[in-house]
Amino acid sequence: MHRDLLKFTNYSYGGQFKTTPNEIDMVLANGEKVVLFKPLEPYETAPAIEAICSKYQEALDKELVDELILIPCFLLDFLCIHPFNDGNGRMSRLLTLLLLYRSGYLVGQYISIEKAIADTQxxxxxxxxxxxxxxxxxxxxxxxxxxxxxxxxxxxxxxxEARVSIAYSSGTKSTSYDVVKVYVSERIGKFSKQEVLMGCPSLGSSSVESALKKLVEDGTLVRIGAGRKTMYARADSIMS
Structure with missing residues (x-):
């Protein structure tokens, strides 16, 4: 996974454990860097990763602790080891998705867990x-x-749950036009087609595009700009 993560970068160490010591730090709003934690040394990394993987699987097999408790514990150990020279945070997010998927929690297919973490950094x-x-x-x-x-x-x-409920708010499955209309009725300010796609996970790109076109034609929405920079806004919000 780490190799594939860095495949299209200039880094040559994708898929290899760190060769130099590193640290967990955060950058403050004023640009100051604060060191939060000093991870394991490079020579300690490989056996530590092997240990947390085997212990995690052992705990799963014994079924003594719920998987939703084990997953954060594994991620915490992974971050404390900080096994790679670069990309540890991104790898932890990929591992979050992988472990949740393996345990049957598929919400990450529809809602960005990485964005939720970024928004609460x-x-x-x-x-x-x-x-x-x-x-x-x-x-x-x-x-x-x-x-x-x-x-x-x-x-x-x-x-x-909130997004899916839009599609079934009337008790029967709505058309793409209905779904998008309910979604945009709650929007404030300008928004893009991509945002509508994210807000209406039951719909495809062509369905959303068709619905937006109809909503512009019937006066519900106003199209702003053109091409890739096209944005939309509720007509009543502009008029008011």
Whole structure:
């Protein structure tokens, strides 16, 4: 996965564990970099990754702990090891999707978990910082990170539920025009076709495009711009 993640970059170490020490840090609004955690050394990385993978599978097999608790624990260990020179955060997001999919939680196919994490970046780093204290000694408390990840997963399911309910709000399956019309009725300001696609996961690109065209024609929406920069807005919001 790491190899494929860096395939189209100039980095030559895709798929290889780190060869130099690294650190977990965050950049403050003023540009200042703050070091949050010092991960394992390069020579410790390979056996540590092997250990957390085998322990995770062992815990799954014993079925003593719910998978939604185990997944954040695995991710926390992965981030504390920080096994690659670059791309550790992105890899953790890919692993989040993979482990959730393997456990039957497929919300990431419809709602961006990575965006949900990016939108709550300060809470993410705060939870990570509180959960990794004492990790090297085995005395850390993973609960802050577990609670954070559970809140992210729950928020994604709530967003997905809200989007899907648009398509079935009348008790019967609506047309693409109906679905898009309900969605845009709640929008404030300008929005793009891509945003409508994300907001109406049951519809394809051509269906959304057709619905937007009809909504412009019947005066519900106003088209702004052209080509790739095309945006839409509710006609009543512009008039008011």
């Amino acid at each position: 300060e809470a993410y780093y705060d939870a990570l910082q509180r959960a990794d204290q004492g990790w090297h000694e085995g005395t850390n408390d993973p609960k802050p990170f577990i609670k954070y990840m559970l809140s992210i997963i729950l928020s994604c399911y709530k967003e997905f």
